[in-house]
Amino acid sequence: MILEKKKIFNDFAASKGLRSTRQRDIILDIFLSTHQHVSVEELYLKIKASNPGIGHATVYRTLKLFSEAGLAREILLHDGQTRYEHVVAGEHHDHLVCTGCNSIIEFEDETIENLQKDIAARHGFLIKNHKLEIYGLCAACRQ
Amino acid sequence: MILEKKKIFNDFAASKGLRSTRQRDIILDIFLSTHQHVSVEELYLKIKASNPGIGHATVYRTLKLFSEAGLAREILLHDGQTRYEHVVAGEHHDHLVCTGCNSIIEFEDETIENLQKDIAARHGFLIKNHKLEIYGLCAACRQ
């Protein structure tokens, strides 16, 4: 799984003529060790703990590369911080975002996905990606 | 229509003990004269053209009030600028956003809305609001 992801990135890097660097290896390792929906700052702090030398800019730049490589997906919720989540090949999901405790519940709904395709088709629109976020209170926070 | 919206705002202002000011009147007039999805900066520039005195902060503050009053809805697309659109009572729609020409197509789909409610219910989640944005290329930009 992790090796597979590293291979995906290496192949992407090779195809783009990118160099293999210590920083990219470290950032990838640490990104792969995180759970869903890490903010750049969270990741940066985690990286800095073991590798004090690595700078903000490099983390930002590298996460964008992961995103291009198809390893990561950028998520923009409503708190002004960009988050990244792991991409699982062939899978897609959307989010229920709790504004009480900031937790995120993932869901998939094929019918919604298909309806989106229908709507786009009806307008001659070519879908690149989409975001469906439902904001509210999770079961725990409703009490 | 416009008078009705002004009344909604006046009632809201009254209920909140807000004062009636020249600036709020002007900003409301100009907001009501715009079409969908104006960015704060666009609106600010339009306002400044006829009323050079009005400041950025006031425009930001006032748009938030319109939003609270139920006249306007905040929209956060992927360009880092907050936009506002007109709220039509009892109506809701989502957006197809063209990344080629920045145009926005609105759509409504009751089935999607209901499926969202089902999903939320299944997770014991209380919906406050949601956003569904489909990014891609409009018919014109696909050519």
Place this chain on the structure above:
DNA sequence: CATGCTTTTGACATTCATTTTCAGTTATTT
């Protein structure tokens, strides 16, 4: 309509996430 109290305003400073810059470092090719 003068007074006094409270809200509002706007210039300016500040914040905060992200991006840019650029000189020094490092990876890769020869």
Place this chain on the structure above:
DNA sequence: AAATAACTGAAAATGAATGTCAAAAGCATG
């Protein structure tokens, strides 16, 4: 090893949005 090009990180810059605060304006009261 030298040449070349990409990469890095510190610091500065950016840009949207918010906070500050003294002056201005709205509103209630006598």
